[in-house]
Every structure is written in C-alpha cells, then in structure tokens.
Amino acid sequence: MCTDSKSCIMIPDTGPHLLEVNVDASLENEGETDDSGAESERGPKSPGVVNSVVHALSVLRFLAHAGTPYGATAIARAIGQSPSSTFNICRTLTAENFLHFDASRKVYTLGPGAIELAEAASDGERAFSRAREAMERIVSQFSVTSALWQLTGDERLVLKGIAEGRGMMRIQMTVGARIPAMSGAMGRCYAAMSDLDEKQLRKKFKAVRWQNGPDFDVYLAEVEETGKKGWAIDPGEFIRGVTTIAAPIFDTNGIIRFMLANSSFTGQLDSDDLERVGEATLKSAETMHRLIFRQG
Incomplete structure (x- = not known):
C-alpha cells in the first residue's frame, strides 16, 4: 500500500514465487537438554538440532x-x-x-x-550501500526504478534494495521479495550465462509464472541475443505493464552474484531510450562489480 499522497503501482503478488513470508520461528524445542544433560522446560530435541x-x-x-x-x-x-x-x-x-x-x-x-x-546479512554483503549511488544516477537519468537483486544458491533472486524517482507514478517493490532466477529480463541474463541445455531451459522456463509469457523459441533467441549484448530486456511479459532491463554483476571468479534491474512502465520509453538504458545498465553493472567486490 502507498503511504504517501503520490500514485504508485505495486509489483503484484504472482504467487509464492514472488512474495514470501519469512517467519522468525524459534528454533527452541520442548524437552531439550542443556549442556549439563539436565532436562529443560522445552520438548524433545529435533534430529540434527544442536x-x-x-x-x-x-x-x-x-x-x-x-x-x-x-x-x-x-x-x-x-x-x-x-x-x-x-x-x-x-x-x-x-x-x-x-x-x-x-x-x-x-x-x-x-x-x-x-x-x-x-x-552484513541485511545488506547483502553491503552490496546495496556500495551500489546505491550508481543506481540513483540511472534513476535520475532515465526516470526508472532501479533494483539490486542477489542470486541465491537455490536459484532464486532476492531483492536487496531499490532506488526510485519522485514522479507522480512509480513502480513499487518490496525489499526481501523472492522470484525464480529465470524470471523476466534477469532470467534471460541468467540463462545466457549458464551452461543449461535447451531441455533444462525449457523446464525452468515453464516453472516461471509469467503474466504474459513469450513463446519459448522467441525466449531462446532473446537469451542468445543477451549473451552477445551483455544485457536483457523483458517487455512486460513477466509483469504485465512493466518493462525491465537487466544486467548481471559477477564476482571476482566470474560467477553471477547480483543482478541490476531497471524498470519502467511499458511504453514510457521508446526503442532508442530502451537501448540507452540497456547500455547504461551494463556499464553500471560493471561499475558495481568493482564497488561491491572492491576492485580498483
């Protein structure tokens, strides 16, 4: 829900992949024993719990x-x-x-x-604080919403932080939201930089909850193009009405650790502007690589 007087568009909940409730559940169990071996007030110890x-x-x-x-x-x-x-x-x-x-x-x-x-845990290795200034430059130049996503080991992307403009209409996202790594423009980047074969790509492609999904053959061609350019675009297919341009951020070993994604309302930018955003996104991702991993 918007908390100010401006109009907002919130990225909708497309199911359990997009918004995930993280319950701070206690690990304490009834009947466990303390270090002395005495029975405590909690219940029986769960297997594997120290x-x-x-x-x-x-x-x-x-x-x-x-x-x-x-x-x-x-x-x-x-x-x-x-x-x-x-x-x-x-x-x-x-x-x-x-x-x-x-x-x-x-x-x-x-x-x-x-x-x-x-x-360290809340800031994704402090990546967002180091990348924020570069993100805000993109926002100022193109009137987009800029987001930093972290790639996890279970092939999910977790939103670490956003930079947004001051326009009357803006895209709103929730920090901590999780989506499949194959989603939208970031998914095209992930696919282009992976060693997945066509059968594996098709399976992961089908698992994404597209709102206006592309044909798989078209998607494959876009993945190939992404590999050549270094950045990708999703023209309102993952989230209807929202066009997103993304580029990967690699660590010092050449492994994707983060994604930079810049989003605007579909139709807000013409084709020439989208190309400029793409080039700026790629350049910023390269800058963020140095900022996040402290090179140069």
Missing part, C-alpha cells in the same frame, strides 16, 4: 529485542533455560565478541560481532 547453538541464538534474540542490558540470571529466566548453562553461553559469546559484558553492573548487551553479522 541445543547449545539454539540456546546461544535464544540469548542473542532476547537481547536484540530487549533493548536494555540484562544479567545472566534474568536472561535465563526470560528464555526458560538454566542459569548455569546460560551463564556459560553468555561467557562464550562475550569471548567471541557477540556480547559485551559490563563488569560493574554484571549485565550483557549485544557486542560488535553480532552487530557486524546483522549488518
């Missing part, structure tokens, strides 16, 4: 949400664990810089190790 790790995560979660320092006994009471094992967990986390111990007050707060880890 109780001491669960315990440590519970301490970190509690302090992250508490906002104020707590002693080991108070933490143990809050998370339902024994004071002795909680004290040992806190001492270990302090030694590893994940907690800070105030010796005068005998209380704990989150340490720099936990904060650095949270920042």
Whole structure:
C-alpha cells in the first residue's frame, strides 16, 4: 500500500514465487537438554538440532529485542533455560565478541560481532550501500526504478534494495521479495550465462509464472541475443505493464552474484531510450562489480 499522497503501482503478488513470508520461528524445542544433560522446560530435541547453538541464538534474540542490558540470571529466566548453562553461553559469546559484558553492573548487551553479522546479512554483503549511488544516477537519468537483486544458491533472486524517482507514478517493490532466477529480463541474463541445455531451459522456463509469457523459441533467441549484448530486456511479459532491463554483476571468479534491474512502465520509453538504458545498465553493472567486490 502507498503511504504517501503520490500514485504508485505495486509489483503484484504472482504467487509464492514472488512474495514470501519469512517467519522468525524459534528454533527452541520442548524437552531439550542443556549442556549439563539436565532436562529443560522445552520438548524433545529435533534430529540434527544442536541445543547449545539454539540456546546461544535464544540469548542473542532476547537481547536484540530487549533493548536494555540484562544479567545472566534474568536472561535465563526470560528464555526458560538454566542459569548455569546460560551463564556459560553468555561467557562464550562475550569471548567471541557477540556480547559485551559490563563488569560493574554484571549485565550483557549485544557486542560488535553480532552487530557486524546483522549488518552484513541485511545488506547483502553491503552490496546495496556500495551500489546505491550508481543506481540513483540511472534513476535520475532515465526516470526508472532501479533494483539490486542477489542470486541465491537455490536459484532464486532476492531483492536487496531499490532506488526510485519522485514522479507522480512509480513502480513499487518490496525489499526481501523472492522470484525464480529465470524470471523476466534477469532470467534471460541468467540463462545466457549458464551452461543449461535447451531441455533444462525449457523446464525452468515453464516453472516461471509469467503474466504474459513469450513463446519459448522467441525466449531462446532473446537469451542468445543477451549473451552477445551483455544485457536483457523483458517487455512486460513477466509483469504485465512493466518493462525491465537487466544486467548481471559477477564476482571476482566470474560467477553471477547480483543482478541490476531497471524498470519502467511499458511504453514510457521508446526503442532508442530502451537501448540507452540497456547500455547504461551494463556499464553500471560493471561499475558495481568493482564497488561491491572492491576492485580498483
């Protein structure tokens, strides 16, 4: 929902592939045992779950949400664990810089190790903060919405951040949204840079929830063209009414780690403008490669 007075178009939910609810489910299980072997208040241990790790995560979660320092006994009471094992967990986390111990007050707060880890996880290796200025230049030049997506190991793209203009009409996206790697313009880039054969490509192509999908033979020709140019365009086929141009961002080993995607309303830019956006997207992706992976 738009929260300001301007008109917005939100990227629609095309099913479970596009928008995914991430539930911060607790890993604690009833009946687990602590480090001393004593039965705790939780239930039976799940296969493969290491109780001491669960315990440590519970301490970190509690302090992250508490906002104020707590002693080991108070933490143990809050998370339902024994004071002795909680004290040992806190001492270990302090030694590893994940907690800070105030010796005068005998209380704990989150340490720099936990904060650095949270920042890295939330910012995709800080990629968005490093790429943002280049994205904003594209937005200013072409009045598009610029998005940085991270490629995951399960062939999904996760939206890490966006830069958008100030126009009356704009495209709105949700940070954290996930889509299949083969989707839209980014999917054409992924396919062009992969070693998938035609049979594998067809299978993955069919798994995408296109709103106005192209013929597969046309898609293959576009993938081949993408391999030559280095960037791809989706003319409102993945999301009807939204034209997207994308280019891959490689790591130092030549592996795709991120995608830069610039979107506009279909018909907003003419063919010459789209070509210029494509060239600018490719150039920016090359710049972001250096910024994100600190080369030169």
